[in-house]
Amino acid sequence: MVRGKRAGAGLVKLFRERAEAAGAEVRTSATPAAARTAIASILEELGAQTIASAADAKAFVPAKFRARLVRGDKAEDSASAEAGLVLAHFGIAETGTLVHLDRSDAGKNVWTLPPVCVAVLEACAIVGRLEDVLPAITKHLASPSGFGQVSLVTGPSRTADIENVLSIGVHGPGRLVIVLIDTIIGKKA
């Protein structure tokens, strides 16, 4: 994961506002360990029996869910999980967007198929605008040998196709919960 300078408090605040405006839920944790605890409680609230996770979010799987983990390789498995646990590589403050440098279809499945998507984002990975993260995206897409795909996800799946009324969760997750690891806020608290 590419890390820039830690995002200023202003950016983190803006990210949070914009993500929430797009329909995402944002929970802040001070440390990775606290994030794991927060994730555990989110999954417990859901009563999740199985969760799907790709390799890059492995470190955030709460201990008690390790036995109930499916990997995303098989789309059906991801689809049958109650939640997907993923790691976002960047956040874009201006639009409340999560950026994932896809490395396999499995990763994309976990982001897309379960009804709830729990995404971990470190505050230091928040940038201001899409343009600020373009070098990393471009680099990821450049390699002819790599998987070469990138996903930008903003809020849950939505449609307004019937009578222009907004509905959530049509084909992708109906809930997007962002667990934001923000060490500075953690210290203040």
Place this chain on the structure above:
Amino acid sequence: MSRSRIDPHLKSVLAEFSRNYLVKRRNALMGQNFEELRTLLAEMKDASLERNAELLDRFEAEARRRGNEVLRARDGDEANRLIADVLGRNGAAKVAKSKSMVGEETHLNDFLSRRGIEPRETDLGEWIVQLEAEAPTHMVMPAIHLTRADVARIFARRLGRPVPEEIPALVRIAREELRREIFTIAAGFIGANALVAENGAVILVTNEGNGRLVSTVPPVQVVLASIEKVVPTMADAALLLRLLPRNATGQVFTSYVSFIAGAGDHPRTIILLDNHRSEILADPVFRQVLRCIKCSACLNVCPAYKVLGGKEFAHVYMGGIGTLLTAWVHGLKESKAMAGLCLGCHRCEDYCAAKIKIADLVIALRERINEQTGSPLWKRLAFEGVLARPPVHRAAFRAARVGRPLLSGKDGYLRRLPFPFRKYDRFRAVPAPAKKTFSKLFNKSGLGGDQTASRGRITIFVGCLVEHFYPEIGMDAARVLKALGYGIDLAPAACCGFPSANGGFPRSARKSYEKLMEAIRASETVVTLCPTCTTMLGHAGPDLVGDEAAGLADKIISFAEFMERKEKKGLARVLSKRPEPNALTYHESCHHKYYLKAVEATRSVLETATGFKIKDMIETATCCGFAGSFSADHPEVSEALLAEKIEAIKETGAGTVALDCPGCLLQIRGGCRRQGLAVEVRHTAQLLAERLNKRNS
């Protein structure tokens, strides 16, 4: 054309949609400089189109390097065949599709069905219209014409069980049904919002996430993209993404944006479709059509689309931009009816993300349509036989004045038209020609001929409607100018050429325009009372004859703008400002707003000079439905737009409607009269003249 072309339910859905869209869009563009961004986008797209062939080669090479297959298709049939071949080769009996307007353009679903391959639309709206065996009626909202009850009925038929008429339940069904099928479907098909040359990436933008499902789950992948989608770099793509969601749906960003460069775990075939786009590229006038990023903003603000919807105002593509695309990808003939539905209000041009001169281009297209497919006899007669020949034109009106007692009642309006012409005046009383023309009244009045005018001389050009129907507006304008100290010269009472140009008869337009310009070229300032004439004389006419060097736009100026720029102090001197007890509302005439950008001038003049406080009506900048010959070609659309305008006027409770265009005045005043609505409809010049001091009037 029958009245049933307008579906009242759809009309109200679209009206609400358009209003919501404007609010959401404004919020989404907060903090963005739309003008600057769209200028950059237009420049970027122009530069990309300039080197389209080179960029396509680069895209192809980069996409291949990453394991994709890239094929080129000359036309829709070839694209369909290539797609069917890929699917057939991989044994796919069914293909899951993400929404693609280009797939609609090639009629891919029909083609695949005939080949025994079942297309399965996954975008909710697109799936609904597929189940109903219809075509999308909006580029972003395919099923906007259907209600939740319609959708419940369609789903019930599909599932063979009753379905609740509730949107969340319907959305859940769409999810469950796709989930049931998607894991067994061998192939996925997507369109592309952009192609990036530098890395061979396909960019896919969806809100529902169906694009992600379709582009990830099925083992075989097909992409269909038209050639103008290619942009050089990721930075260019980022610019496009900054505008697309904001302008399309009023979202700051779309839920899912995928960059798909590497083939990943699946073989992927990308088909690049030309389908006559190379011809558009080679056309210096129409090339800018290919800047379009399919945001649909033009549809969302189009008054005619709002009334008719995307079944009537469409071939496959909809609205004004759709008319232009249709002319090439489906043929000039197919675009003919659509070209007639453009009001020429130019509103879309203010909203276009790529600064495409949509309405101007539709006018240019009408010319080609007339040349190549013929034009109605009555129009040829009107434009070439009458308007372009001032003596014939004058004689026609003279005859009408002679026949006036027969034609009109005492109130100055024409008698009701008999069946089958009722549709033309049912909604709007039509004025009879005035007893005396403006020229005649003016020449008799002694308002001209003052050689010692303190403020110099000014030429006034009133336009046909004032000359023949509303001479009092011309007289009022002259009185105000005279009071301000100007000596007044009259421009000849001839047609400016706009109606011909607008109808696609550039030869007669040029003739009228040049003749008139000859007469007024020497004038220092020409004040006009009709924004449409002003548009013609200052902008469209010079473009038509390649007369840009003349700098005419600066000296031909609407009455309101002239007052705002030159005579604010003067007006304060000659007008008595009195507090107005009645509220006044202001109708923004299309050419005055979207072409001349002059409505702020009127607002400022009205508020500072008259003491009126303007109470805005909703959608004040939406066409009243007159639009010249449009109201004769499409009376039912004209009627619907006028009804909305009058409703908006009523809601303000204003006793007076101000406006700057005699055409709008004819329409709105005639409509109010039919409805028995006691509202004064006045030209800005009249409102000023009413307030001339005693000693000046």
